[in-house]
Amino acid sequence: METLIIQLLNGLVFSMLLFTMAAGLSLIFGQMDVINLAHGSFYLLGGYIGLTMVRRLGSFWLALVVAPLVVGALGLALEYFFLRRLYGRHRHLDQVLFTFGLALIAADLIRWNWGAYVESVPPPELLSGQIPVFTVQFPVYRLSLIAVGVTLALGLGLLLERTRIGAIIRAGVADAEMVSALGIDIHKVFAGVFALGVALAALAGVLGAPVLNLYPGLDFEILILTLVVVVVGGLGTLRGAFFGSLLIGMADTFGKAFLPEFALFLIFAVMAVVLLLRPSGLFGLEGT
Amino acid sequence: MAAITSRLARARVRLARRRTWWLAGLVLVALVYPYVVRPYQLSLAIEVLIFAIFAMSLDILLGYTGLVSFGHAAFFGLGAYLVAYTTLGVTNNLLVTLPVVVAGTALAALVAGFFAIRTSGIYFLMVTLAFAQMLFSIAIRWSSVTGGSDGLSGVARPAIGLGPLSYTFDSRTSFYYLVLAFFIFSWWFLRRVVDSPFGWALRGIRENEQRMLALGYNTFRYKMAAFVIAGVFAGVAGMLLTQFFRHAAPENLYWTTSGQVMIMLIVGGTGTLTGPVLGAAVIRLLPNYLSTYTDRWQTVLGLTFILFVLFAPRGIMGLWERFRQRGENREHSAD
Numbered sequence: 001m002e003t004l005i006i007q008l009l010n011g012l013v014f015s016m017l018l019f020t021m022a023a024g025l026s027l028i029f030g031q032m033d034v035i036n037l038a039h040g041s042f043y044l045l046g047g048y049i050g051l052t053m054v055r056r057l058g059s060f061w062l063a064l065v066v067a068p069l070v071v072g073a074l075g076l077a078l079e080y081f082f083l084r085r086l087y088g089r090h091r092h093l094d095q096v097l098f099t100f101g102l103a104l105i106a107a108d109l110i111r112w113n114w115g116a117y118v119e120s121v122p123p124p125e126l127l128s129g130q131i132p133v134f135t136v137q138f139p140v141y142r143l144s145l146i147a148v149g150v151t152l153a154l155g156l157g158l159l160l161e162r163t164r165i166g167a168i169i170r171a172g173v174a175d176a177e178m179v180s181a182l183g184i185d186i187h188k189v190f191a192g193v194f195a196l197g198v199a200l201a202a203l204a205g206v207l208g209a210p211v212l213n214l215y216p217g218l219d220f221e222i223l224i225l226t227l228v229v230v231v232v233g234g235l236g237t238l239r240g241a242f243f244g245s246l247l248i249g250m251a252d253t254f255g256k257a258f259l260p261e262f263a264l265f266l267i268f269a270v271m272a273v274v275l276l277l278r279p280s281g282l283f284g285l286e287g288t
Numbered sequence: 289m290a291a292i293t294s295r296l297a298r299a300r301v302r303l304a305r306r307r308t309w310w311l312a313g314l315v316l317v318a319l320v321y322p323y324v325v326r327p328y329q330l331s332l333a334i335e336v337l338i339f340a341i342f343a344m345s346l347d348i349l350l351g352y353t354g355l356v357s358f359g360h361a362a363f364f365g366l367g368a369y370l371v372a373y374t375t376l377g378v379t380n381n382l383l384v385t386l387p388v389v390v391a392g393t394a395l396a397a398l399v400a401g402f403f404a405i406r407t408s409g410i411y412f413l414m415v416t417l418a419f420a421q422m423l424f425s426i427a428i429r430w431s432s433v434t435g436g437s438d439g440l441s442g443v444a445r446p447a448i449g450l451g452p453l454s455y456t457f458d459s460r461t462s463f464y465y466l467v468l469a470f471f472i473f474s475w476w477f478l479r480r481v482v483d484s485p486f487g488w489a490l491r492g493i494r495e496n497e498q499r500m501l502a503l504g505y506n507t508f509r510y511k512m513a514a515f516v517i518a519g520v521f522a523g524v525a526g527m528l529l530t531q532f533f534r535h536a537a538p539e540n541l542y543w544t545t546s547g548q549v550m551i552m553l554i555v556g557g558t559g560t561l562t563g564p565v566l567g568a569a570v571i572r573l574l575p576n577y578l579s580t581y582t583d584r585w586q587t588v589l590g591l592t593f594i595l596f597v598l599f600a601p602r603g604i605m606g607l608w609e610r611f612r613q614r615g616e617n618r619e620h621s622a623d
Binding site (some may be wrong): 025029034035037082085086092093094095096100101102104105107108109148165199220224227228230235260261262263265268271272275276278280 | 302335346356358406408409410411413415417418419421422425426429430543544550554583584586587589590591593594595598601
């Protein structure tokens with residue numbers, strides 16, 4: 001029973017990290033029709049920048065703010081100098097390939113700069129230790145991740161549903177050309193959404209570092225799970241990203257706990273079943 | 289009118305004859321190659337030929353059918369593990385191992401394709417990538433069967449024949465000829481496939497699947513057939529690499545392997561079958577020369593790839609085509 005509760009909580013923690021990733025990936029796809037295969041690289045880069053800040057300045061909180069800003073700025077530059085050249089329908093494949101090339105370069109440069117070891121990041125002092133939850137002791141930091149994930153989901157939901165910027169973004173998802181015709185600079189919207197998406201990935205990297213550690217190869221582990229989340233949940237919708245994350249986060253955590261050899265197999269089975277029943281995901285728009 | 293037709297026909301015959309000469313010359317060079325180079329260069333040639341088979345198989349999917357698979361290493365690695373397992377447990381005889389690899393990868397392609405082909409575009413890309421990573425994770429974790437992260441080593445080079453009339457491809461030179469034979473067969477077979485009505489139906493699906501459906505083609509079956517053919521040839525390439533290095537490694541299934549073959553294809557030029565062969569040569573040989581200058585060859589590889597994507601999306605073949613056309617235009621303006 002106690003293991004069950006612990007695994008349930010761990011599953012929630014992992015789901016929220018996945019959601020932070022999937023929300024960014026899904027936003028970028030919804031807006032620009034780009035599947036960002038470098039999303040895992042931005043996660044890892046964010047995590048490592050956070051690691052360096054924690055080591056040099058000793059402040060986790062500063063890392064939490066700076067890493068997403070730095071990575072977001074990098075995203076802005078990449079969008080402006082490269083990705084922008086590849087918009088338009090016939091270059092769809094090229095965009096994916098471009099982000100894939102980025103992932104390849106990032107993996108190499110990250111290993112070069114930070115080494116090939118497993119690095120662990122301690123959680124901030126304020127959130128260290130454990131508190132009782134039902135009948136078990138659970139780390140405070142992990143509990144706070146659940147709270148952050150839920151807050152983020154609500155915040156992003158409000159941003160998209162209740163603000164003018166959100167309305168523009170939603171309109172862009174529906175028909176970017178029309179938005180552009182209405183006199184809104186769609187390129188600025190694209191750049192902003194891309195920066196926001198990769199900044200979210202970097203945020204997930206810093207948040208996840210104390211739980212998952214940092215090591216080369218984590219970029220693609222996380223990317224694969226995030227892709228599965230958006231396939232299961234449906235691309236381009238926040239709700240799909242949220243419930244997809246819950247499903248895959250739980251399946252992965254329980255799979256690793258009880259069937260360690262076939263954890264990823266279990267996830268693939270979940271994805272296969274969803275694809276059979278609903279080819280465009282649980283909350284996907286029909287025909288995408 | 290008749291004169292024009294006969295002139296066209298004669299020109300076509302001349303072109304075909306020129307191509308035959310070219311091919312005959314290339315085959316001749318390939319045949320004497322082991323006797324004029326050092327062992328290391330022979331090894332490189334073996335690797336290039338194996339990866340050329342792998343890259344050509346992906347071209348059937350990506351170049352001709354328009355199915356962007358990011359998990360093609362799944363079949364490459366599966367071929368590797370199947371041949372390692374069969375060789376270690378049963379025999380190194382190709383008459384057994386080859387059918388096992390072909391049947392095994394075809395079956396896996398049928399199962400994976402059954403799910404993946406229902407989806408299209410981005411979803412297809414993600415499902416194939418996830419499938420390959422799933423196999424990778426099984427290879428790493430299920431160590432009692434797969435040898436875990438060490439893989440399976442001590443795989444013997446293949447033999448062929450029965451009883452006393454058998455031959456083992458033990459020496460590097462003999463194995464080179466075996467790989468060359470597989471390469472030439474693959475090239476011939478895949479060329480036949482893409483030039484057949486089936487191959488033109490695949491191009492039709494790439495250009496406009498709705499129209500092909502409206503014309504009464506069962507596009508699901510066509511795509512499935514392409515997926516299986518591509519999977520089997522990738523599996524054979526994986527088999528050859530394992531027999532060459534006597535080792536099946538989880539890296540054979542990893543996304544970097546899928547990525548490498550994708551880069552070979554894009555750099556060479558998709559939808560040409562010749563492009564992937566050139567791409568395999570460039571991408572396989574590049575690290576050997578670069579590693580003298582820098583440790584960051586993966587970065588250089590990534591940059592090369594990005595430059596091709598941005599400025600020459602049709603690869604080396606596209607550049608060559610552009611170069612030749614420019615030459616022709618100059619000739620015409622000179623007239």
